[in-house]
Amino acid sequence: MLKDHKTAYYYCLYGLRVSSDLELPEVLPGVESNVNDLSIRLGDLRGDESATAELRGPFLRAAPDMLNLVVPGVVEMAARNGRNLLYRPFEGIDEASVRLFLLGSGIGAILMQLGHLVLHGNTIEINEGCIVCVGQSSAGKSTIAAGMLQRGYRILADDISPVDEDGLVVPGLPRIKIWQKSADILGLNTEGMARIRPELSKFNIPLGTSFCDQKRVLKGVVILDQHNDTDVSVQLVSGQEKFRLLRQNVYRSRFVDGMLLKKSYFQQTMNLAANLPVIRINRPKKGNSVESVLDKIEDFINSAELSS
Amino acid sequence: MSQGLCWLASYPKSGNTWLRVLLTNLLSEDAEPARINSLVASQIASSRPWLDDVLGFDSADLYPQELLTMRPNVYQWCNTQASGLVFYKTHDANIEISDGVYLFPPDAFSNVVYVIRNPLDVAISFSAHMSLSIDKAIAAMNRHDYTLVKETRRSLNQQAEQPLLSWSQHVKSWVDNPMFESHVIRYEDMHAFPVKIFHDVASYLKIPICETTLARAIRNSSFNILRNQENAERFTERPVSATAFFRRGVAGSWSEVLKRTQIERIIEDHHEVMKRFSYIDEQNQPQEQIPGNTCYEA
Numbered sequence: 269m270l271k272d273h274k275t276a277y278y279y280c281l282y283g284l285r286v287s288s289d290l291e292l293p294e295v296l297p298g299v300e301s302n303v304n305d306l307s308i309r310l311g312d313l314r315g316d317e318s319a320t321a322e323l324r325g326p327f328l329r330a331a332p333d334m335l336n337l338v339v340p341g342v343v344e345m346a347a348r349n350g351r352n353l354l355y356r357p358f359e360g361i362d363e364a365s366v367r368l369f370l371l372g373s374g375i376g377a378i379l380m381q382l383g384h385l386v387l388h389g390n391t392i393e394i395n396e397g398c399i400v401c402v403g404q405s406s407a408g409k410s411t412i413a414a415g416m417l418q419r420g421y422r423i424l425a426d427d428i429s430p431v432d433e434d435g436l437v438v439p440g441l442p443r444i445k446i447w448q449k450s451a452d453i454l455g456l457n458t459e460g461m462a463r464i465r466p467e468l469s470k471f472n473i474p475l476g477t478s479f480c481d482q483k484r485v486l487k488g489v490v491i492l493d494q495h496n497d498t499d500v501s502v503q504l505v506s507g508q509e510k511f512r513l514l515r516q517n518v519y520r521s522r523f524v525d526g527m528l529l530k531k532s533y534f535q536q537t538m539n540l541a542a543n544l545p546v547i548r549i550n551r552p553k554k555g556n557s558v559e560s561v562l563d564k565i566e567d568f569i570n571s572a573e574l575s576s
Numbered sequence: 577m578s579q580g581l582c583w584l585a586s587y588p589k590s591g592n593t594w595l596r597v598l599l600t601n602l603l604s605e606d607a608e609p610a611r612i613n614s615l616v617a618s619q620i621a622s623s624r625p626w627l628d629d630v631l632g633f634d635s636a637d638l639y640p641q642e643l644l645t646m647r648p649n650v651y652q653w654c655n656t657q658a659s660g661l662v663f664y665k666t667h668d669a670n671i672e673i674s675d676g677v678y679l680f681p682p683d684a685f686s687n688v689v690y691v692i693r694n695p696l697d698v699a700i701s702f703s704a705h706m707s708l709s710i711d712k713a714i715a716a717m718n719r720h721d722y723t724l725v726k727e728t729r730r731s732l733n734q735q736a737e738q739p740l741l742s743w744s745q746h747v748k749s750w751v752d753n754p755m756f757e758s759h760v761i762r763y764e765d766m767h768a769f770p771v772k773i774f775h776d777v778a779s780y781l782k783i784p785i786c787e788t789t790l791a792r793a794i795r796n797s798s799f800n801i802l803r804n805q806e807n808a809e810r811f812t813e814r815p816v817s818a819t820a821f822f823r824r825g826v827a828g829s830w831s832e833v834l835k836r837t838q839i840e841r842i843i844e845d846h847h848e849v850m851k852r853f854s855y856i857d858e859q860n861q862p863q864e865q866i867p868g869n870t871c872y873e874a
Contacts, residue, residue: 289707323707324632325630325631325632325653326630326631326646326649326650326652326653327631327632327646327649328632335631337633339643340642340645340646341642341645342642368637369633369637372634372637373632373633373634404624404628404734405624405625405634405635405636405732405734406636406733406734408733447732464637465637465639467639468637468639470636470707494734495812496810496812496813498812520629520632521629522629522630522632523632532661553734567608
């Protein structure tokens, strides 16, 4: 049941001053202000201008600076001009579920509209910069982020990692999301942690002082993948393959196409491919290989490729 | 050629991959055999990365039932966007999600090829693939609620849940669906009458072929070639727990492997569908030489 929407809350999210009529406990509190970069508010999306925007998926309409997305049974969202994120919850849905998708695909669309190249991965602070660990669903991104936390690293962003025009990653939410099974593997206690949705055993883990709230220059990319082999393998990626893999790990490429951002994204991805070392780590689909993967990531962090 | 999605549907270990090998070779202009890691229909209906891309949000953030109700929309959308004939594979039973709404509704494809295999042989292959004892595999094949990649809500798998139902229910969910007709082929007929079977598949899919192409495709799809390829390069779709994917590729090994009690149990569980597809005779006895009959009515 949603609370009174006349109240305004203020936050700092991806470097934006945000006012919201929905409480967002996962987000860093901001300063109350009449000047805001992003407004998140309940909206009536019926008869919205985007009704004429092109259908880009069964639940997605998009046009330049405009994106409408429906999560059936949960929430309908509209991202406008990088400045407004409207939402309309479905009857009876809980707030945590609404927030999950607003702070996922909703904010992802806003960041794209602001001109960032958004990668689908977690950003980890390293000396003199950061790396982004990207990968598809179930590749182990969040588990790896939690593991790096345990090894003393700080996190800038979870799942949505925007790279600005200067090649810096912009910090996002001061939390990571982790499945119960991954928490068990890492020995993390989830008792008292909020579930991302009432019936999922995936938890919001607050980062506290392990959150890096400053932009950091992107120094390298790790692509996490799985295979049917028994070993963890590492491969330094080069040439066209680098560009192809980076493109594959852009957040919501369907949004990019729909909002006609392909050309700028192509250039931004080319720049990353030209300037950044990229490795691909394949882990076995079965068994626990977390520590081995973390070792390989630390080897990469300490390697000559990242120091040059 | 037809236009839209073509689902290659089957219960697991029923010849789906071999069908994909044959189709890849049929569609290829290359004289060399197709590579096992470059087959058509490498995309499976339950693939999370694919579902996430089309949905526009993370399927991992959905409850299993929510995702199930959205999957038909994904397939319908992809069918409207397909350029040419695009093959996808699935092991899902075509379950009815809600009144009259199926997981694979008729507007989610242009064609369906359903491969059926003698459950006596499926049990053996399924047990090896899933690292189950044969008895446990037989029990699983009779479970009405059997699901591959069952969601635990505690972790995430690269694929979404795949409801299989029982083997018999799986077959009927595709072959007897009231809203469309599938092109049904038997694994055993793929072995015994490959020219006729694949000529019919090509006709069904409106793929123009000549006899030379057909003969070459069949020759290049032999199990020996597949096994040799798998020995030389790992088949990426083979689970870690299985020692080989392309094991024997024969029909009828059940008579050497299964105990009498296991055979009787499978027949007891699935006799209606087995009789319909000539895997048992009128006296419910298993047929060692499956009669050649490539035409089955729904």
